[in-house]
Amino acid sequence: MSRQSQFKNLFMAAAVALPASIMSFTGTASAQQTVKIGSVLSVTGPASFLGEPEDKTLRMYVDKINAAGGVAGKKIELVIYDDGGDANKARTFATRLVEDDKVVAMVGGSTTGTTMAMIPVFEEAQVPFISLAGAIEVVEPVRKFVFKTPHTDKMACEKIFENLKQRSFTKIAMISGTDGFGASMRAQCVKVAPTYGVQIVAEETYGPRDSDMTAQLTKIKAAPGIQAVVNPGFGQGPAIVTRNYAQLGMSSTPLYQSHGVASKSFIELAGPAAEGVRLPAAALLVGDKLPDNDPQKKVVVDYKSTFEATAKQPVSTFGGHAYDGLFIMVEAMKRANSTDAKKVRDEIEKTKGFVGTGGIVTMSPTDHLGLDLSAFRMLEVKGGDWTLLPPGT
């Protein structure tokens, strides 16, 4: 073994053995050698199922990038704050990132609420900000320094309605959660329904913590002529809706869930009642089932195995959003061969054909999301697992 590779092995071992101390490790390096990327995530609190995998993903991949030599000749120094899902805290941390930590870029913002609170800070400081929040408000209207990676609820509705149209279903019922996600997606669905010739003939809601939705579903069941039911919502609510749906013997009417339930725990919680449920979801969920020629296959399979091996928990699309955000940022820095905030922003906007876990991203001055409907795959639950629906079914 040559002296050089010995040294390299030693370095790799240190990087693997000391992931927790990476902050102090990079912290001791001088300012010229590091590039500071900030992040504010909801690691604890009600949105922790978003923030926790995002936090793990960012730390994991920044370690990897640094071990491979960093970006534009510099090591990345990650500064992460936990807002606990509180928009006020998020804004305070955003100000701290800009004023005290002097970050050149920002990847984070787990929820729409925290993201919207932080946007003015980064816009004013002219620091590029890639958000991990779902709602379309983040990038519509387009703001100069704000980008985002997750699919929007509007796209989810469009994907569902596209599928309804293919099956010639025109009369549907909706049962929506009253939480932020459910309410926002419901509004988007109502807005795009006419475009697809879909008529919403019955509408019910449920609280995010409700434990029984049979009353609402009984009403829907009694409404005449309903061909399918759509459920915008996330958390345990949609799982209970699915269970009650089967309990009331409604399974002959197709049930559509949203990408809000796109994790294995939904199937586990809903049990056999989930059979036949359809939903739009990112490729990450069905990585191993994608055909080999799918451009996303390598990226999602790699991310899934890396995340699951390191974090010791099942992969979720939310951590994937953080992966996409980090690498869009890093590749923009590489292309700019600089860590100057404005140059990085310009390069992010020029992102073209970036293959992420969420889809293939091509941004433009008028599109700071860069995803189209092909980023969503239509899935059906079969035999207690996701199956990829072939196009047109």
Add this chain to the structure above:
Amino acid sequence: MAEFFQFLVSGLTVGAVYALVALGFTLIYNASDVVNFAQGEFVMLGGMVTVFAHAAGVPLPLAALLAIAVAVVVGIGLYWLAIAPARGASAVSLIIITIGASIFLRGVAQVVFDKQFHKLPSFSGDTPVQMMGAAVQPQSFWVIGGAAVVVLLLYVFLERTLVGKAVLATSANKLAAKLVGINTATIMALAFGGSAAIGGIAGVLITPITLTSYDVGTLLALKGFAAAMLGGMGNPLGALAGGLLLGLLEAFGAGYVSSTYKDAFAFIVILAVLFVAPQGLFGRRAVERV
């Protein structure tokens, strides 16, 4: 008519859960005049411990017993560590202590368990039973039956056993109870343990239907408290009636009026009742015989 029965069954199932939580409130309130807002956390513990013990390979009935035992230990611990040292504090201070305990327990559960939702298998399968056109989950019978058994046992305990009578005596007049030789501190610890057990049982019974996570207790405590107020704070029969009534209000409200105003509907009725009868439906009037 089928719809009516569907609403009735779902109202009774949810109502039985509220009734069990309200019963826990009542037992502690009777013995110590404390409104225990950590009551929902006992329900959470009942569900979560069962889930994790079951996942670790413990048979379901044993896991359930273990969960109830854990809840009881936490309940007694809550009394000895937080309530007893604050003897003589005002009612508001004690309520704040229990709210603090509730936040603490939720935090510990988040660390000890995790932040995900979990389910338990239904005790007697998932095939719904058809009754008068309504589809009923077999687990609903467990919840309603379980609530009935708990109420019955509590009644027998309070009315037919010496220890139960000591609880009643402590609740009627603490000083007099002490004078006749009742160890009121032990009785109060017993009340906390007992209501923790009731909460734990509720948690075990409802988890197959409602799923569980570290923070399910918050809403249950709120609804259970509302049920206890509706029925009359401190009255076990009132807790039962209040719980069932609240569950039925929610189900019929969502079914016949609008699901958007389901919670509002229930609380408006409670407010109306409290305006007309401030002691709740079954509350004792504040007249004391001397």
